[in-house]
Amino acid sequence: MTRVYVTRCLPEDSARLLQKDGINVVMRSTDDAIPRQELLDNIPGCDALICMLTDKVDKDVLDAAGKHDTKLNHLTSPSLKVIATVSVGFDHIDLDECKKRNIVVSNTPRVSTDAVAELTVALLLATSRRLMECANAVKNGDWKSWGLLWMCGTELRGSTVGIFGLGRIGIAIATRLQCFGVKQFYYTDIVEVPQVEIEDLLKSCDFIIINCALTPETAGLFNEKAFAKMKNNCVLVNAARGGVINQKDLYQALVSGAIKGAGLDVTDPEPMAKDDPLLTLNNCVVLPHIGSNTMETRTEMASLAVNNVLAVLDGKPLLTPVPR
Template sequence: MNNRIVITTDYLRPGDTVDTMLRDRGLEPVYSPAGGTRTDEEKLALFKGAVGAIAASEPVARAMLATSPMLKVIARAGVGYDNVDIDAAAELGIRVCNTPGVNHHAVAELALALMLACARRLNTVLAGVDDGGWPREAGTELRGKSLGVIGYGPSGKAIAALGVALGMRVLVSTAHPDSEQSSGIEFADFDTTIKAADYLSLHSRAGKGDPIIDAASLSAMKNSAILINTARGSLVDEAALVEALKTGEIAGAGLDVLQREPMVEDNPLRTMSNVVITSHLAGQTLEARERAGVAAAQAIIDILDGKTPQGTVV
């Protein structure tokens, strides 16, 4: 029986907990970490001969699935799965799983870190210290400010709770309000939330339509507002964001995700002093990685054993 499991998630390695789990089940992990750009031939060959895969965030296109007739399951070591052609997987009978509930505290903590970095102008301060200076920027406090949260899944709930703990007014825009379990949080519609927010933090899933933060949304925000995105780059019209930052429609942004990753050299966001950018690492704590890898491996084992994992997408 075919037992190969292709692992492209770069922090999973031979000899770790995931490797041991899979081998104990009689499976053979094969490592092909995502990094740089694969050729078309490499992409088409990536999953050939494998029964399962633990996939990183690189695109998994229809052609890659169509050339992999033995493939039964793709597990994402994380929450997002928009990099996988879900329609093609469903048509080809390939199960797709994610790992919900493994990294929401890590995501919320990085969202908070980006808020603080923008509030205290750490880009400018750190650059000045590195250059031999001693800049003493006057930042602002989070306490008393309004935090707008778009989306109220696990990471949205976690950042909302942190906002309440810091003494912020927290407004949440969601299709699934939970007033009974959300002390100190106000639920509001999208327009109300973005207009009121001093900090607007995105925690919604990627959609197939237009970005939810476009030129009109940015224009409706306060001139002093900061946009925080630790969710998906596709949620924001990046060209409109660049223009809004240049013209002062909003004051700044803290971004962990971009429309194109890795960040291209000529991206104008790179040189803006009012923008803090991290490298898609919101969920990349040691603790979250361990939970995500174990959950992805368990999902593969469950599918091969005829069970349905909690994070089944298709």
């Protein structure tokens, strides 16, 4: 019987798709991240793995997949055929090792575009208009009266917005921001031919939105040198990958006034430690990686991952293979 292992509980509609004759589904009943050892213990003998962004699928996991019986002391031929991650990102999966083993890998692109774009705009507004700081002022009893200059933020009207990585989500963000009266958009990418050079984007924009993948080229790209080139009234928003920003350098930039504020939906590591210095700053809004957190999007993502697995088990190609 074909064995499918799922590292978290799926939405009911998505899970129902796996209920087919000949498929033995082993799915965790909780929505918390699977402990490393639990994944290693359950992957042996699986034909398919449905995993999440938090699940590191490396050589050790793939080696363990070859153990059809945990009581055996040797590796047998691995049965794992397909890994489907319920995420757009796939940097948690060792693609080179998968290729060596002829394991195909899929992700869930395009599905989360609208949800992430909406969240990014919301985070930009929350940061630029100081919404979290204002809400806390009300809760703490600091709201004494109406003030002419109290809690003044920055508006989008007439501003220049830079989007670093103009893919599907970047375009969706720009489309939504147009109605706010943005004067000019700059965009660039380190892979495609840029509209502007990265340095021009850093120096010219009032708002910068990071929307690129985490790669060796982008890791830590927003660091002390980058912040020094940005305008001191600039608001930086990251809803892509935490590793693109050097968070120690970001803290110094925010404290020193090198930039005005930052809104983060992603951090490195995740979850962020509760004593992280960034959490002490009023000009930094941190969210718990909720870019695609709508029931509609998460259900559609899970269903796409399941359908990728079913396609491979039926001898068909992946619906959405990861870029190689």
